[in-house]
Structures are given as structure tokens and as C-alpha cells.
Amino acid sequence: MLIALNKPYGVLCQFTDREGRCTLAEFVAQKDVYPAGRLDYDSEGLLLLTDDGALAHRLTDPRRHAPKTYVVQVEGVPNEAALATLRRGVVLNDGPCRPAEVELLAKAPGWLWPRDPPVRFRKTVPTAWLRITIREGRNRQVRRMTAAVGLPTLRLIRTRIGDWVLDGLAPGMTRVLA
Structure with a gap:
């Protein structure tokens, strides 16, 4: 089953x-x-x-490197250097990550449901949405990857496994x- x-x-x-x-x-x-x-x-x-x-x-x-895809809301707006680092493979304290597929989304996905409790809104701090696909599964990996490039994760939703x-x-x- x-x-x-x-x-x-x-x-x-x-x-x-x-x-x-x-x-x-x-x-x-x-x-x-x-x-x-x-x-x-x-x-x-x-x-x-x-x-x-x-x-x-x-x-x-x-x-087996099964792909796992996430939609991620991050604090801040990524520049091309941050996106390139994520795509190339971030180095974390437990070693380098495999390269990731990363796409900057124009806005939050239309299918997204409200979170309870909602993510804290700060008027002066912009956020952005990314679609990230990884092929490994370390503890809190996506959160650690985005933090490593200066973009703390605010919300993380896995949308695909294989x-x-x-x-x-x-x-x-x-x-x-x-």
C-alpha cells in the first residue's frame, strides 16, 4: 500500500x-x-x-537520488549569485550538497492554502518564492541551503517525491x- x-x-x-x-x-x-x-x-x-x-x-x-521538489518562501529577494550558488551546490557544515534545480517564482503559487498560524508579516522585509528540487535528503537540508545564501526559509511545502x-x-x- x-x-x-x-x-x-x-x-x-x-x-x-x-x-x-x-x-x-x-x-x-x-x-x-x-x-x-x-x-x-x-x-x-x-x-x-x-x-x-x-x-x-x-x-x-x-x-538513489530520488528528486524531491519544494516550494519555499524565503526572507529577502535572491540575487543571481545566490541562485547560482544553490544551483551549483551549497557547502553546509556536513559537506557539500549536490546541485539543485532552483527557479525564482514571480509570486506565491495560486494553489497555495493559508498556513495556520500564518507566517509573520514584516512590512519592511520583502519575501520571495522559490521552487527547489534536490536529490538527497539531509536533515533540514533546504532550510540550511537557503540560510547559507542569506535567505532564511519562512515556509516550506514539499510538492513532489519522484x-x-x-x-x-x-x-x-x-x-x-x-
Whole structure:
């Protein structure tokens, strides 16, 4: 079984939590499925869950370089040098990143839902939206990449993992894929 979940902001990528925080159990009714990869508590978007260990391994094995695409709101407006650095591969404290595909978007995507709580608005600080595709999956990698070029991430939504896409799935909703 393979299930797509649009993980809302503020949800842990696990089914239980000793501290009583919101978990996947509140959104996924199917039993015996587990996340194939993770999304941070403060990130949103596509999360795949499966009962197939081999599939989970294929999706998460860093040697397979499965592409993962994110729409990212950053603080500030990137210049061409920052975009080129992201595309070339940022060097982080745990080593260099593989090159990324990076596109500066003209505005926030039209399909984007409001976040609860909303991102803090500051009248004097501009923001920009990027579409970033990476082929590895280090801890908080996209956030660390944008911060490394002076563009802190304000909002991060994963829209694609390999061939699977979010495709209109509302926050908190699931879709059986296989």
C-alpha cells in the first residue's frame, strides 16, 4: 500500500508523541503504514506512507537520488549569485550538497492554502518564492541551503517525491496511490 498525505504545519512525522503534540495518527486511518522519509514539524506538504519496506528503502536511500521538489518562501529577494550558488551546490557544515534545480517564482503559487498560524508579516522585509528540487535528503537540508545564501526559509511545502505529486490534495487529507 502507498498513501500520499498532505502533512499540515505543526504535525510530527510519527504516530505517537509522549508530549501530546499532533501526529500522523490524527490524519492517517490505515494501519501498519509508516512514513517513507520525513518532513519537519514546521514543514508542510507531500509525505508518502507505505507498508512496503523495500519501497520505503528505494524512496529514502540517498544513493538513489530520488528528486524531491519544494516550494519555499524565503526572507529577502535572491540575487543571481545566490541562485547560482544553490544551483551549483551549497557547502553546509556536513559537506557539500549536490546541485539543485532552483527557479525564482514571480509570486506565491495560486494553489497555495493559508498556513495556520500564518507566517509573520514584516512590512519592511520583502519575501520571495522559490521552487527547489534536490536529490538527497539531509536533515533540514533546504532550510540550511537557503540560510547559507542569506535567505532564511519562512515556509516550506514539499510538492513532489519522484513521480508522486501533491496535486490538489488538501492539508490533512490522504490519497491511496497503490
